[in-house]
Amino acid sequence: MELRTLRYFVAVAEELHFGRAAARLHMSQPPLSRAIRGLEADLGAVLLHRSASGVSLTPAGTALLDEARALLGRAERLRVRVAVAAGASTVTVGILGDGTDRGATRLAAVYRRRHPDVEIRVRETDLTDPTCGLRAGLVDVALTRGPFDETGLTVRELRADPVGAVLRADDPLARRDRLSMADLAGRRWFQFPDGVDPLWRSYWNGGEPREGPVVRAVQECLQAVLWNGTVGMAPLGHTPPEELTVVPLTDMAPSRVVVAWRTGDTNPLVRSLVRLAVTVYRG
Amino acid sequence: MELRTLRYFVAVAEELHFGRAAARLHMSQPPLSRAIRGLEADLGAVLLHRSASGVSLTPAGTALLDEARALLGRAERLRVRVAVAAGASTVTVGILGDGTDRGATRLAAVYRRRHPDVEIRVRETDLTDPTCGLRAGLVDVALTRGPFDETGLTVRELRADPVGAVLRADDPLARRDRLSMADLAGRRWFQFPDGVDPLWRSYWNGGEPREGPVVRAVQECLQAVLWNGTVGMAPLGHTPPEELTVVPLTDMAPSRVVVAWRTGDTNPLVRSLVRLAVTVYRG
DNA sequence: TGGCGGCGATACCGTGCGGGTATCGTCGCC
DNA sequence: GGCGACGATACCCGCACGGTATCGCCGCCA
Structure with missing residues (x-):
């Protein structure tokens, strides 16, 4: 045994x-x-x-x-x-500020109660770095979304959210109960700035290059759709502002909510946090 | 880990x-x-x-x-x-009635406190079966002494007691502070009955066949020495009756106190008892 | 100071066990 | 009665764990 x-x-x-x-x-x-x-x-x-x-x-x-x-x-x-006892008593968690995930705060709370002698710091990042600064060492664990370049990182899936198209409520397509990418051909999409992870950019563009306003955070995405009549993708499951609608997309791979850490990170606090994340998200 | x-x-x-x-x-x-x-x-x-x-x-x-x-x-x-939970809730411990070992009762007490829902039975046996009926299934664990035939059994040493010659206090050799086997050549020794484990018989005879009265238990051994002027061996460390003396023997292998169980016994209660025995005797 | 002994680390080797894929046996269930 | 689902079995492979032999280092003593 x-x-x-x-x-x-x-x-x-x-x-x-x-x-x-x-x-x-x-x-x-x-x-x-x-x-x-x-x-x-x-x-x-x-x-x-x-x-x-x-x-x-x-x-x-x-x-x-x-x-x-x-x-x-x-x-x-x-x-x-x-x-x-060996001296490593703080761990930093990066969370992606995508506004959809309440699990991170619950996780932090559970971890604090279970390990009161560990200081757990939370650092929220905008949408331009899905790794939350994991590679740069700004955080030890990232609670974030895929897809992104995983080289040097280890990633464990916590959940998979289907995604939908974000549209103005008065958009002709907004009344449909589902859409495919073909329905959105030729539309403007909001863009992430140059230099962000190509996999990530490409995914949220629906897999092909598009034109549109550059955004860095959730509120900017929403504003871009409202003001410029562009579209974009977002995970389902959170309620958008009244003037916007999210219509499920049938032919897009779901967005994976993941926990990630540096491959080979020996810090046991990291491992324990990851394990707890898996169980908290499962239960 | x-x-x-x-x-x-x-x-x-x-x-x-x-x-x-x-x-x-x-x-x-x-x-x-x-x-x-x-x-x-x-x-x-x-x-x-x-x-x-x-x-x-x-x-x-x-x-x-x-x-x-x-x-x-x-x-x-x-x-x-x-x-x-699986239903196996009793374990039987055999202890050799050699009168020298207080560890067995301490062990039983510790085990009872740690596992209150396990019924632990103790069965004391005389000196004619050093395995305490282990092979016959009369007990599950034996707290006993070596040496004996170990085939089919697994044995773990708990302690090793030097042995001495048991003599009447008025015996000419009783004043010596140590003896060798040569000093006892030709003396009568108490005997175990026919049919007991040959290794065991031979050891307590000092390695060679002897003449003398047949005994089955500690008190009989002592009486044999007192009444018949025979000698015998006993582990050091317990105080003999006033009329007897135990003089250390320099050229006899010490007697091993051991815990034994049937090889391949799958009962976890047995394993846990054995482990506890080892730690109790070590501490 | 140099030889020696004690002890933990290292090098290297063989085997068993924990992992894999392919397939079977045996149930329910259309 | 055929099929699909699912756990068990058969078989294979690589690695990790256990072994022996040896090294490196330090302390001790003549």
Whole structure:
């Protein structure tokens, strides 16, 4: 029994489905099945009922789920305690000021309560740098959106938001309940300044170069649409101002909400924050 | 970071010596060094100061020792909880009635306090079966003495007691402060009955066949010496009755106090009891 | 001061285990 | 009865963990 095995079990017990649990663990299903069987042998108890109608927990499995969660939580706290004792006691989180995500503040609150001796700083950035200054070292963890150039960074997906076209309410297309990119051909789009991440620019342009006003932040995007009659894309799920509408786009890949950090960053505070992010966004 | 790694660290941190820690972990020193270095890299903190004058803990190491002990304790409890939830809630301990060992009762008390929902039964046996009925399944764990035939069993040493010759106080040899086997040549020794473990018989005979009265328990041994003028061996460390003396024997291997269980026994209660035994006897 | 011994680090090697892909067995369910 | 979903099994590969041999460094003592 190792911590890794327990993480496996928790995933299976929460998903009640080997395939989904394997996907969540970024591995394939057979080794996961084996690992759980091994755990059962090790503990000398049947943890799961496997039937055609699905997977369910035995009493022993229920007990283990409870205990394993507690143990893994303590293991995480251990990492942070050691890091604090070693002197590294602050971590800086970058959040993208896209106005759609309330998860970041919840995460910060949960982290503060769990690790009171760690100072957590939050730095909000505008839309011109989806990495929130991660590469430059301005932040240690970025809660942001894809897509962007990921070289040197490690990225974990937290959520995927479908995107829609942002239109003036009086736009002829604004009454449609969905649109495709073809409907928007030839329209002006708001632009990010030169020099920002090409993947990011291209995505929010709908995949092709466009003409339009340059913007740096959410409010500017909205103003650009209002004043100039341009269009743009935004994740669904937040309510736009009254004069604007967001119409779902059927043929655009969803925008991924991700947590990112520098690949190889050894700071355990970073890792613990990332893990907490994943669980907070999942639950 | 895995539980195994943390066990390694605890061993090193307690011994403050890589070689001794490796011995305690039944492994060689180089992989242990590597594992600790890996742990330091993983946690991003220096845990130990290595100098020619020895190994010492850094603040981070101190914090980790504390947290790791707690975590490993919880892991052990987890195993027991799961076993109990799975229905296996009693464990039987055999103790050898040799009258010298108070550790067994202390162990049972500690175990009961730590795992109140486990019923622990104690079964004391006489000197004719050093395995306390382990092979026959009468007990799950034996707290006993070596040497005995270990096939099918796994044995872990807890302590090693030097042995002495048991003599009547008026015996000419009783005034000596140490003896060798040669001094006792030709003397009658108390005997264990036919059929008991040959290794065990031979050891307590001092390695060669002897004549003498047959005994089955400690009191019978003592009476045999008192009444018949025979001699025998006993571990040092307990005070004999007034009329008897125990004189250290210089050329006999010490008697090992051991904990034993059936090899491959999957009962986690057994494993947890064994681990607790090792720590209780060490501390 | 130079030889020696103790001890942790390093180099190198082999094996077992944890990961992968391909496929099977066995249920429900149209 | 065929099919699809899903967990189990078979088989393979690479790496990490454990081993032995040796080094480097420091302290100690003659």
